[in-house]
Amino acid sequence: MTKFTAALAALVAGALAATPILAQQRAGRLSENCREELIALCYEVDEADRAAFRACLRERRAEIPDECKAELRARIEARGRQGSLETRPEGLRPTAKPTRSVLYGKDARQQVDVYEPEGAVDPLPLVLFVHGGGWRMGNHKLVQVKPAHLNAQGYYFASTGYRLVPDVSVAEQAGDIGAALRALRGQAGAIGFDADRIVLMGHSAGAHLAALVATDPKYADEAFHAIRGVVLLDGAGYDVKAQMASAAPEFWQVYYNAFTADEAVQEAFSPVTHVGGKDAPNWLALYVADREASSAQSEALAERLRAGGVEAEAVAVEGTDHGRMNREIGTEAGGVQTREVDAFLARVLG
Template identity: 30%
Template sequence: MNKLILYSAAVLAAGAIAACSPLTVVNAVSPAGTVTATAAIPYGADPRNMLDVYRPAANADKAPVVVFFYGGNWVSGKRADYAFVGRALAARGFVVVVPDYRLYPQVRYPDFLVDGAGAVAWTAREIARHGGDPQRIFLMGHSAGAYNAAMLALDPRWLGRQGLQPAMLRGWIGLAGPYDFLPVQNRTTQPVFSAPDTPADSQPVRHVNASSPPALLIAANDDSLVNPARNTGGLAGKLRAANVPVSELYYDGVTHTTLVASLSSSLQKLAPTLDAVEAFIRAGGRAP
């Protein structure tokens, strides 16, 4: 197993799997185990408005729910590539929703947030049919997906379109998220956010208030893509100043990419990410 972990980490670090791109190797080394899945459930009208649900094989009944948004710089990604996240969290007893959402160039900011809110609304309406508790919904995301989760949890405009409010969430979890990135420097990201005319209120740090849901923010110290001090540390500071429960964790030995890979049941030795996420959820949004 140690050789498998080292090999998989080496493949990731070598760039065979680019940051937030399809994690084929990780899925390959992450067995389904005692998890069942229901695939390709529509939550909206667009072909990208589809989601998969993962749940414990033993019949779940009012289990905590995690809606996971993947990354990919808002230009790439597909839910099937993150089956390992659904499997790992479902194996811990949670019901997991992994939605696709529209990407650039089909859409720009804020349309992918509209999609994310639609996926959350579907979850609130339908997840009880899959053994989940609609009163215990957590949002979670990695990289661009962590941004999506943050905006849905902090900016009431998006869930408000669905007749919901961030207060309906038990908490949210961000892995290596960009929460404060103006002016937009990344050339791939610039057209997604219509730079240089990116609206200031596109940034999660602008929407923190005392009623924001509890947060668990995790980052890799060795992250060359999203600055952990400015983004994770900066947002955590604002949440703390507003008296919002927040825990921030920084791990050595992982990168922007391998941080999300450490959620895999076969790669947990890379970092204790999965344990921290489970502790946060089981504590109802309290610090692990």
């Protein structure tokens, strides 16, 4: 066993206060994306069983993304010793298990987990979630309490995986979301949801992908008409060119990894480029009130969508941050975003 492997299990849970990613990295701490990726790998293990959680992480070490391994090495070096295994941050552990999975490709990430409401009277609408992670990381298993909350509201919930940069392009990622949507609709009768009443919901990079699919019909193809609405959670990539022009160097690198320095590529994969054609009819863009990038991008997207003739609202959420915006939906702590999402879904899918 290598020194890294031996130290890994003592560091991976990372129950740290949610702070900006860059600040965490500078302090030798794990970024939120890395923490959530690691937690998602062993999400079925009881958080109180620390030995089992350590064993799971050792067993699945090969699945840890390279970026996260690099962070772990840096943190191990910074601490110079093994720490105790900390429990998972509140709200990260799922409170429901998927009732089935739908495969839409050969890659392990090309699958969708479906959560069915208990005692569902078919057909009910479906909310399809797209995870974040800077286009390079993320895990569709990490859904926190969203399935339980949305099931209780009378919706099927599904969370889709997709292949990651640099193995595929952003265009292929959007194609994966479209393929997931078509595969779900192909099994709607067997699953029990209404194939023509679907809302896309995405967080961070997932918000960008959801917005791209919902403004450019080629990705979803014949399934596009089923998208009744879109919920975007603190995205900042709706106009990639504008974002890269003003981003700090560290964040610019995240976008460069996904969109390159070619402005034509940046524009082609910006949802704002496609607004005004055939867009999904209803939009809710939530953003962290004091996060300038997502504020500007969300307001600009909503304004352009309204000018294109569809219903769109951008709403600032106070007292939260980029990660909590997503993971606290359905909890008391996330009351503001939960109420906004619930009201939007009731209006669009009711």
